[in-house]
Amino acid sequence: MAPQLPPDLERLGTTLTEATVRAAAVRRHHVQLRRRLVACLAAGIFVFAATPTHLGPANTPAGALLGVDSAFGSVHHDPCDPPHGAAHGCRVADPPPQAR
Numbered sequence: 001m002a003p004q005l006p007p008d009l010e011r012l013g014t015t016l017t018e019a020t021v022r023a024a025a026v027r028r029h030h031v032q033l034r035r036r037l038v039a040c041l042a043a044g045i046f047v048f049a050a051t052p053t054h055l056g057p058a059n060t061p062a063g064a065l066l067g068v069d070s071a072f073g074s075v076h077h078d079p080c081d082p083p084h085g086a087a088h089g090c091r092v093a094d095p096p097p098q099a100r
Contacts, residue, residue, distance in 0.1 A: 005013070
């Protein structure tokens with residue numbers, strides 16, 4: 001049988017044990033956060049490194065060999081007819097309010 005400690009020493013032991021448990025939980029939480037941060041940084045570096053330096057047009061040489069046009073190949077692009085529309089003769093008759 002273990003010897004009985006005085007009540008003040010018993011409370012001190014309980015308090016120290018609880019404080020140690022809390023400190024260990026905080027330490028585990030910080031380690032877990034650091035691991036997540038390192039994993040996110042590693043994933044970001046991997047994606048950055050795996051991305052080509054120049055992203056070219058969407059059509060590929062294989063598409064030309066197979067006779068497949070690009071997504072914009074059949075659309076006629078007139079310089080005087082932008083996608084949002086323009087007035088007759090490439091001049092904007094009434095400019096939008098933000099241009100004034």
